[in-house]
Amino acid sequence: MDYRRQYIRDLFASKAGTQASAYGWVKTRRDSKGVSFVQLSDGSCFQDLQVVIEANVVPEELLKKATTGACVCFEGEIVESPAAGQAVELKAKALTVFGEADPNQYPLQKKGASFEFLREIAHLRARGNTFGAVMRIRSLAAHAVHTFFQSRGFHYIQTPIITASDCEGAGEMFSVTTNLEVNEPLEGEHQGTRMQAYRLKSVSPKEDFFGKPAYLTVSGQLEAETFALGLTNVYTFGPTFRAENSSTSRHLAEFWMIEPEMAFCDLEGDMNLAEEFLKAVIGDILEFGAADLGFFNQRIEPELLKTLEHVVESPFERLTYTEAIKLLESSQVSFEYPVSWGVDLQSEHERWLTEVKIGRPVILTDYPAEIKAFYMRMNQDGKTVRAMDVLAPRIGEIIGGSQREERLEVLEERIKSAGLSLDPYWWYLDLRRFGSAPHSGFGLGFERLLMYVTGMKNIRDVIPYFRVPGSADF
RNA sequence: UGCCGCAUAGCUCAGUCGGUAGAGCAGCUGACUGUUAAUCAGCGGGUCGUAGGUUCGAGUCCUACUGCGGCAGCCA
Numbered sequence: 376m377d378y379r380r381q382y383i384r385d386l387f388a389s390k391a392g393t394q395a396s397a398y399g400w401v402k403t404r405r406d407s408k409g410v411s412f413v414q415l416s417d418g419s420c421f422q423d424l425q426v427v428i429e430a431n432v433v434p435e436e437l438l439k440k441a442t443t444g445a446c447v448c449f450e451g452e453i454v455e456s457p458a459a460g461q462a463v464e465l466k467a468k469a470l471t472v473f474g475e476a477d478p479n480q481y482p483l484q485k486k487g488a489s490f491e492f493l494r495e496i497a498h499l500r501a502r503g504n505t506f507g508a509v510m511r512i513r514s515l516a517a518h519a520v521h522t523f524f525q526s527r528g529f530h531y532i533q534t535p536i537i538t539a540s541d542c543e544g545a546g547e548m549f550s551v552t553t554n555l556e557v558n559e560p561l562e563g564e565h566q567g568t569r570m571q572a573y574r575l576k577s578v579s580p581k582e583d584f585f586g587k588p589a590y591l592t593v594s595g596q597l598e599a600e601t602f603a604l605g606l607t608n609v610y611t612f613g614p615t616f617r618a619e620n621s622s623t624s625r626h627l628a629e630f631w632m633i634e635p636e637m638a639f640c641d642l643e644g645d646m647n648l649a650e651e652f653l654k655a656v657i658g659d660i661l662e663f664g665a666a667d668l669g670f671f672n673q674r675i676e677p678e679l680l681k682t683l684e685h686v687v688e689s690p691f692e693r694l695t696y697t698e699a700i701k702l703l704e705s706s707q708v709s710f711e712y713p714v715s716w717g718v719d720l721q722s723e724h725e726r727w728l729t730e731v732k733i734g735r736p737v738i739l740t741d742y743p744a745e746i747k748a749f750y751m752r753m754n755q756d757g758k759t760v761r762a763m764d765v766l767a768p769r770i771g772e773i774i775g776g777s778q779r780e781e782r783l784e785v786l787e788e789r790i791k792s793a794g795l796s797l798d799p800y801w802w803y804l805d806l807r808r809f810g811s812a813p814h815s816g817f818g819l820g821f822e823r824l825l826m827y828v829t830g831m832k833n834i835r836d837v838i839p840y841f842r843v844p845g846s847a848d849f
Numbered sequence: 850u851g852c853c854g855c856a857u858a859g860c861u862c863a864g865u866c867g868g869u870a871g872a873g874c875a876g877c878u879g880a881c882u883g884u885u886a887a888u889c890a891g892c893g894g895g896u897c898g899u900a901g902g903u904u905c906g907a908g909u910c911c912u913a914c915u916g917c918g919g920c921a922g923c924c925a
Contacts, residue, residue, distance in 0.1 A: 409882040425885075443875085460885050478876060479859075485886055486874050488860060491917065546924065594925090619923060620850060632925065711921085722921075775925070820925030833918090834925095845916095 382419030386453060387463060393453040397424055397465050400502055401445045401476075403485040404438075413441055415449065415465075418507050421666040425456065425464040433470040443485055444476030444502065490836050497840055497849050505675070508667040509837055512660060512829055516821070519659035520612060520633055523652055529608040529635060534595030536614065539587050540799050547618035548590035549628075554583040591616035596634050596818060597750075597803050600779060603636035603814055604806050610635040612821075620844050624833040625770065627822060629842040636816035642752075642761040642778040645815035646738050649765055649774050650691050652819075653736070658687050660828050668828075676830025682768065683828060685735060692737045696720075696759065699728060699739050706732070719746045722771055729766045736773075737766045749789040750803075751777035763817070770827050776817025783807040 379398060386395050399417035409430040414423040426449045428438060441447050451467040482488075482496050483503060493500050500506040521531065537551050555573040580588045595611040602609045611634045618628065635648065661668065661683055672679040694702070703714040703724055712721045720728075720739075729737045741759040744751070751760035765774035780786045786807055790797055797804065825837040835841040840849045 403886075405884050405887055407881060407884065407887085410884075412884050412887085414885080423885095427883075430882085456883095458883055458885075481875095482859070484860065484875050486860070487886085492860075494917095615925080617924075621923060622850095622918095623921085623923095624919075626924070630925070772925070818925065823925055 379417070383415065383417045383422075383424045384420035386424060386465065387420070387422065389453050389463070391453055391455045391463065394451075395453050395465060396448055396450045397426065398448045399424070399446070401441050401443055401447060403443055404441055411438060413447075413449070413467075415447070416502075416507070418501065418511075421504070421508055421511075421670055422461070425461050426451070426467050427454075427464055428467045428470070432467060437470055437472060440472045440475050441470065442476055442478045442481070444478075444481040444483060445472060446474040446476075447472050490833060494835055494841070504670065506836070508670050509825070509829055509831060510839070511667050512664050513825055513837065515660055515664050516656060516825060516828065517612070519656040520821075522659070523655045524608075524610045524635065527608070529610045530602070530606045532595075532599055532602045532606075532609045532611050533613060534592065534598040534611050536592050537585075537589055538592045538598075539585060539589050540597065546593050547620075548593055549616050549618045551585075551589040551591060552583055554580075593617055594632065594634070594818065596636070596816060599634050599636040599816065600814065601802070601806060603638045603816070604810065604812055607638045608635070622844050624835075625823065625826075627834055627838065627841055627843060628847075630834075630838070631821035633819040633821055634816060636814065638812045638814045640778075640815045641813055642740060642763060642815060645776050645778060645817060646691075646693065646740070646763055649738070649763070649776060649817055649819075650736075653765070653774075653824075654687050656824070657683050657828060661687065671830045675832075679830040686767075689735055691765070692733045692735065694728075694737060694739055695741045696739055696743065697741065699724075699737075702728065702732060717743050717745070725766045725771045726768075729771075730768045735768070739764050739766065744789075747777070749793040749795065750779050750786070752780045753785055753789070761815075765817075767827055769830075770823055773823050773827060774817050774819045776815065778813065778815040781807055781811045781813050783811065 381395075383397055383399060386393075386397060389395065397415055397417075399415040402414035402416055402423050404414075405412045411428040413426040413428065415426050416423045428449075448471040449465055449467045450469040450471075451465045453463050454466045456462060456464040483499055488503070490505075493503065493506065501510060524531070554576050556576050558572045558574040577583070580586070583589070592615055594615060595613065599609055599611050611632070613631065614629055615632045616629050617626075619626065635652075637644065637648065640648075661680075668680060668683075697716065699720070700714060700716050703710070706727065708727060710721070710723050710727075712718070712723065714724060728739075729735070740761070740763045741754060742762045742764075743758060744753060744760045747760050747762045751762045753760055761778035763774075763776050764772050765776075767773045780789060783804065786804065787797060790800060822834050822837050825831070826834055829837060831837050835843065
């Protein structure tokens with residue numbers, strides 16, 4: 376056997392009379408007196424192939440093994456389907472069963488299971504309609520991301536996953552160390568399991584693998600900046616890690632981030648790219664993922680297609696933070712957290728702006744310096760910085776970006792007033808010392824984007840295997 | 850981390866006032882020449898998350914724990 380070159384997706388496009396082999400997993404089987412029907416899926420497309428097995432064509436004992444979840448191959452002929460529901464179907468002549476799935480033990484069934492239950496059997500989720508559709512859209516979206524940047528002259532930079540710099544204080548970091556050794560097997564309930572107690576081999580980080588404390592990256596931005604100031608336009612697309620104890624439907628400890636960084640680009644250019652980017656990626660998904668999106672629109676989020684088409688067609692609203700505060704103050708809505716200039720916007724405020732007031736994505740700019748990171752460029756007023764957040768209905772902040780502070784003295788002052796030491800940033804400051812350039816960039820959570828385009832409500836259901844506090848199974 | 854909610858059959862759930870366990874689907878047996886989450890008849894399937902407590906009696910009330918979920922904070 377070679378790898379598959381013909382998928383069920385291709386069989387739907389083939390002419391009646393074509394001899395074909397259909398490999399896949401059985402979704403359901405329906406038996407009648409003289410004929411059986413099998414719904415077969417290989418994950419290549421949303422639609423299942425209907426296989427028709429007339430009586431005595433394959434041995435009854437063999438056919439009985441083709442239960443939900445079993446892996447099989449049907450050989451036969453593509454014929455026009457006499458019934459509604461599909462244009463063509465496969466009239467079976469032979470059946471091979473590769474792997475049975477004992478119906479008494481196989482946890483998936485044709486009737487829907489809850490997303491919570493599916494998370495417990497994440498290794499089997501790909502067999503289901505919803506998660507199969509999610510993963511096809513995820514793959515398509517990743518391709519669209521690369522296509523967008525590559526076609527505009529951006530270079531793909533793989534920034535390190537292990538880092539020794541506590542970048543921006545973007546969040547709690549995971550330590551990376553070999554400075555541990557097994558102490559004692561744990562007593563009690565963990566006895567005999569792989570659970571063990573550890574102790575430090577050395578109290579000095581100098582004796583650790585990297586000779587200093589090391590962490591999993593929380594962002595590739597600072598490294599991306601170094602490459603933008605040399606290659607002009609770059610982007611990263613890779614995993615990032617946050618050890619925050621956040622247990623919500625929008626947070627993961629391991630997630631994928633997209634971070635473009637552009638030299639000779641100010642905040643207006645940054646906003647233009649962000650808007651262009653979202654429209655292009657969503658446009659590609661609408662075009663090439665139509666069948667899967669149709670499913671999401673029907674079963675997950677009824678307003679999905681309408682919203683996505685609206686995003687692609689209409690210009691994003693652009694407001695300064697100060698203007699947004701004024702709108703919120705005059706809204707007559709009693710928010711749980713009161714609004715005044717200088718406070719960070721809460722979820723309820725973002726949702727009101729984007730869902731109630733504007734009704735489409737909103738870009739907010741020029742936030743107070745105190746509530747934003749040190750690397751964002753200070754405005755003339757000395758109070759606000761050139762930051763921008765793209766807020767989307769349903770999920771809130773989807774993109775955060777800024778024009779970076781390119782002036783050495785100003786940047787040094789900002790680092791110090793943030794309570795950070797200059798030393799670890801010597802290389803980041805070098806960028807301003809030698810050949811500094813105005814530059815901008817933004818960060819985008821890939822899973823947040825997927826939630827937006829699929830309508831899925833929990834971020835754990837748009838990533839193959841989720842990592843959250845207290846859970847790292849599979 | 851805080852607040853709230855949930856935990857009953859393989860799955861999705863119901864269970865009234867505290868009185869001794871129910872349905873649909875799945876499974877098994879059979880019926881039906883074309884089904885589309887097929888349909889119809891019959892059968893099997895439960896330590897009601899765990900540990901205590903109140904009570905003559907607890908799936909139901911109380912406490913703790915565990916797990917899961919939602920919201921908030923933090924953020925992407």
